[in-house]
Amino acid sequence: MSQTSVNLSRRQLFTRREIPDWPALPWLKEAQFTDLCTQCGECVKHCPTQIIRPADGGFPRVDFQQGECTFCYQCAEVCPEPLFLPKTEPAWQAKAVIDATCLAEQNVDCRSCGDSCEPFAIRFKLAVGRVAEPQIDISSCTGCGACVSICPTSAITINKRHLGSEHVTA
Ligand code: SF4
Ligand code: SF4
Ligand code: SF4
Incomplete structure (x- = not known):
């Protein structure tokens, strides 16, 4: 199971926020x-x-x-229109992404996102002399968004281009 560490430069963060890339609706064509x-x-x-x-x-x-x-x-x-895929298909490929405004970047301890994540897709990586840093396990993340509103610094977004993105480093 791969773990994904997310560390953004300020430039990358602003670039992403100018071009929002969250999914519209689950199962949407x-x-x-x-x-x-x-x-x-x-x-x-x-x-x-x-x-x-x-x-x-x-x-x-x-x-x-x-x-x-x-x-x-x-x-x-x-929905009265033929706009949605069958429920047997994946709802979407979107995953949570954590940006550099996470409190851990300022060495402030916070585990709110991890507490909100039912599939336990947010793990905290321990480091000597620093607070633990959250990492998204993209294979477990469902993109449900439960971690988004809970974050005190709005550091988490649900991004459908998480794979191969410059915002996520494996
Ligand atoms: S909870 Fe999700 S799947 Fe259910 S109606 Fe709302 S957006 Fe659709
Ligand atoms: S809730 Fe937000 S600030 Fe707290 S650890 Fe998670 S991403 Fe960082
Ligand atoms: S989007 Fe849902 S599954 Fe993914 S990390 Fe956030 S709470 Fe966990």
Whole structure:
């Protein structure tokens, strides 16, 4: 099982924030999204954790600052358009990414994200003379977003281009 250490330079951090790259909705056929979505708002109304909000141009999008995705498939079931993959497919490939605003970078101890992660995908690497640093195990991370709103410095994002990205170093 590979572990992924995340350490960003400030430049990399700002670059990523200028181009948000979080997923829109789980199981979404992204290529057809803007053509087929009528912005009816059914998914917004039926998400039990209320994380779907109208975003750019009125299109729905998950907002992990509101909570986590439980992968209940409700948004897909209520959508009247053929916009979603079957539930048997992976919901998405997105994973959590931790940036340089993590308190561990300032040698401040914090384990909030680890406590919020049900699949235990956040491990803390011990280092001599420093506080433990969180690392995402991408093979365990589901991209649920439970760790996002809990972070006191907003250091965590759910990124669908986590693999091969300059933001993640193996
Ligand atoms: S799968 Fe469920 S919790 Fe996740 S966005 Fe859709 S309705 Fe909300
Ligand atoms: S919750 Fe945020 S600040 Fe705390 S360890 Fe996790 S990423 Fe770092
Ligand atoms: S997105 Fe979910 S599974 Fe991944 S690290 Fe955060 S809480 Fe854990």
